[in-house]
Amino acid sequence: MKKIVAMMLAAVMVLMLFAGCGAVPATNDGGNKPAEADAEKEDAGDEAEAESSDLPKVTVEVICGSVPSETESIQAAISEITKEYGFVVELLPIEIGNAATQLNLLLSGGDDTLDIYTTIGVTYNTVVNNGQALELTDLLKDYEAEMKTALTESVYNSGYLSGKLYGVGRLLDQASTPCYSIRADIAEQYGYKNGDKIDLDILTELFAKIRADYPDIPLIGPNNGQPNIGDSRVDALNNKLGVLGNYGQDETVIDYYSSDYFKELCGYFEKWRDAGYYMSDILNVADTPSDYIAAGKCFGCFASHFSAEMNGIWSTSNFGCDVASLQIYEDATAVSPGAYFCINPACKNPDKAATMLYLMATNADIVNLMINGIEGQDYIVLDDGSATFVEGKDTASTGWALGFSWANLNSSISIPFNYPADYYKQMLDANASAKQSKAFGCQFDLTSVADEVSACTNVVNKYFNALEGGAVEDYTATLDAFIEELKASGIDKIVECKQQQLDAFLGK
Amino acid sequence: MNNNPALKKKNRFLVYLRQTWPLYLMMVPGLAYLFINNYLPMFGLQFAFKKINYTTGVWKSPWVGLSNFTYLFKTADVYEAFRNTILYNLVFLVLGHALALFVAILLEQCMGRTFKLYQTLILLPFLLSASVIAYLAFAFLSSDNGFLNNTILKMFGKDPITWYSKPKYWPYILTFIHIWKSIGYSSILYYATLIGIDKSYYEAAVLDGASVPQQIRHITLPLLKTTIITLVIMQIGRMFYSDFGLFYQVPMNNGMLYSTTNTIDTYVYRGLMEINDVGRSSAAGFLQSVLGFILVLTTNLIVRKVDRDSALF
């Protein structure tokens, strides 16, 4: 008995101790005590904040891969710039794997921990529907013109939902073109190089030639846990339940899975299955291209990027072997932005937060700080104008190497990091040359058909990957069953609902 | 003076309280915790009947009747999911408890060092996360590198089986994995009760010449009856829930296996991925709880009729 009481007391004391030392930094630095912060850097952050502590604070979510150690000096540097606009900035790093859960909790009402957030892990339509995004129409009035120039008018306008603006669309690659990535040495052997254009017939021939020479090595591996063979001929309208055909140029919404597009693809899947090109267990392995391509377990996989050439460059620098990406379709469809930047309705200083949104879209210094950190400390600029690590440092030893430029509102005004100097120019060119879908900027609200969406999503989960992964025995029968079950689950209602909203959007 | 019956009653109550107040006081921390951790959040039960808007607030959000529930009754897939959930839970209930009891009795038979070793080893799988178990399962079931195909089936001269495309094997695979993972843990529950049994019962039985199986049947099982009933009733309350990790990650979310692996929880998860609707997910949870509650009340009522002392409440 005495033992238990003694243990209890000891336990409570330890706990108090913990709570005690926890309370001290929490009150004076207002948060952000990263796991491995250096004492000196912390001091710098504290000083900067002490000077400007009377200014209101705007907290911005920063997506990261692991909590960086330099958060305080970066936010101090950004605050230096924002001070003249009358506020300071706090950065709140959220690990990408936790973003969905933590955002849902932080936005559950009345909590102003976070002022500006990105719809990564949550969807724009849902946050607006749930009342988790503040209306910005009037708040951004003064900045509208400049932001439209910086982000392009179509991207900015895509944030409107029934005439009201709730979020600012992210400027990034709008069109993604499917490509087949293969080890560069193999591609070269058959006369192909990175960025070449092919089509599915040529690809099937290429497969056959490679197979003849290398009978044991599979050709199609998984990407992201599934075959991931994209189709840029349609605008998926968010979820592929009801799409726009002909590179988004049609104005009639159709059911993708019963369309000729998908039927044609299934024909190829069946051929590839028959010839044994798929990696075995393609639907069940968690292996990623960077694992198996370099290891020689499989020659290639499908991927999507704004340009096949860029995908090859990206893969080469990440997979540990040279990769060539071959573009499958002639064109790509430009679709609405994949993420929006919103303000939490609980935000105490919405006008300051709106100013911050404006700066995140237009101020290159702030964007560079958020993406690349402080020059000389976190990155250096090379002669060609691109950035790279400081001599002798890498991701782990650099204090602000988030590697999540795509999670920013306007990365195109930042310095490309470990990429060709004209990377963002190429991206913007690709956006301009892609066929812009008729539905670009139309935000579909599927609440009225939510039951059908949930039923159809289950049906798609059941059949789609199996078809795409060459894992079904009888293609014709399975495809028929798939289409029939979709019909029974109400796909037509979803198509109709999208059609109505599209018509309204197009002003019909 | 003390003629007033009401007053008398009051006095008796005061005497009762004077004797027992420490017992009531003792319960305060625990009940306070349940109030904070479990009862306060129950305001969330209304989510199931509302269209939540966080700006106007949970309380002021509009009521939508039962419309959050409709998606749970629409398609053939949902019925399949309900069927799977109930059948798996029944199998897990019967087989799980029978085996846990069996293992507890065996553990009790071999005390000392070997007991420690066995108990530690069979508890280990309980510590693995669902994703690691999924990887281990894949190590055994993968079609080209898997142990079952490569070693065991080969040994018997059988053709390899593509496990991940044959739904018919999965009820056995999932049951095996569930038992493998949980047996160490659940047997400890019975074990604790077993070792509390008065040893003199057994000594007397041995003197009477009872064999080990007879001892188990006539002493152990009757004494364990209350524990068994309690554990079973508690599990019946979870009859419509399923272990998400086991049914989602272990079959690798493979569409071809849905007919035997889809449960209510996985169905709801997949269905709401697109719309991410807190009202609809609350509705599913609410339905699962209510159905479980009805089952528990019924079971408890039956138990009460048969044997009053074993009832849970």
Next chain:
Amino acid sequence: MITSKKIYKIIPHVVLGIMSLFAILPIILLFMASVTDETTLMMNGYSFFPKKFSSASYEYIFKAGRTIIRAYGISVIITAIGTVLNILMTIFLAYPLSRPNLKGRNVIAFIVFFTMLFNGGLVPTYIVYSQIFHIRDTIFAMLIPSYLMSAFNVILMRNFFSSSIPGEILEAGKVDGANELQTLFRIVLPLAKPIIGTIALMSGLAYWNDWTNGLYYIVRRTDYYNIQNVLTNMLNNIQFLKTSSQMQGINVDLGTIPSVGIRMAIAVMAIVPVLIVYPFIQKFFVKGIVIGGVKG
């Protein structure tokens, strides 16, 4: 007669031996996978006798260095404190409920049981803890939500008290003039060691395995993360980096990060401390048996 007795002595060892083997073999496989070279793992699959060893997975984990050690510290402290508090609260609630004459005990038992069936869900629980009790980003966030007491354990312990502690013992205590607390600590608890050991184990494992409290309630003070948080985050982030190959601007040489091996190494790192501590808990367990057995 003698032979059949012997058989009953052997059967438990045979059956439990086989079960232990079933339990341990996959775990050995897990360990071997964690020290297998990633390319070998990819090409040949899992093996008890890998062709090429590598410590890359562990090296990657220990790059996090101090973070890992601190997280282990948090895990140990929270598990220890949480378990002790859990046991005390469980005893204090379960013991009165086991007393047959206590008025209102059925109602209270039902109140306890009801929490096992219905819960408000994640968002409402989060709102209660973050907006009423303000425990977010404090060490209490790792301790209090969900695991401080479980209705299941209360019912289990109540059951043990009422079935295994004879009423006469309690009466005898009363005659001696002991008050309720004295009866509980001097008479009841020594007899209840097996169930205390069980609940200590269950509560300890729940705290040790938990990563949800850190995920839900720790946003800024990531130095309060426990070992499961650090390990699962590491895993999630690698998984994300490796699978989103179309994402631009990720500046990591993915080829050098182990992925399957690291998963296994992480599982090993979470199991090992339990393997070290468990025998000590068992000692308490077995001691409880002897005392409980003799006195009962």
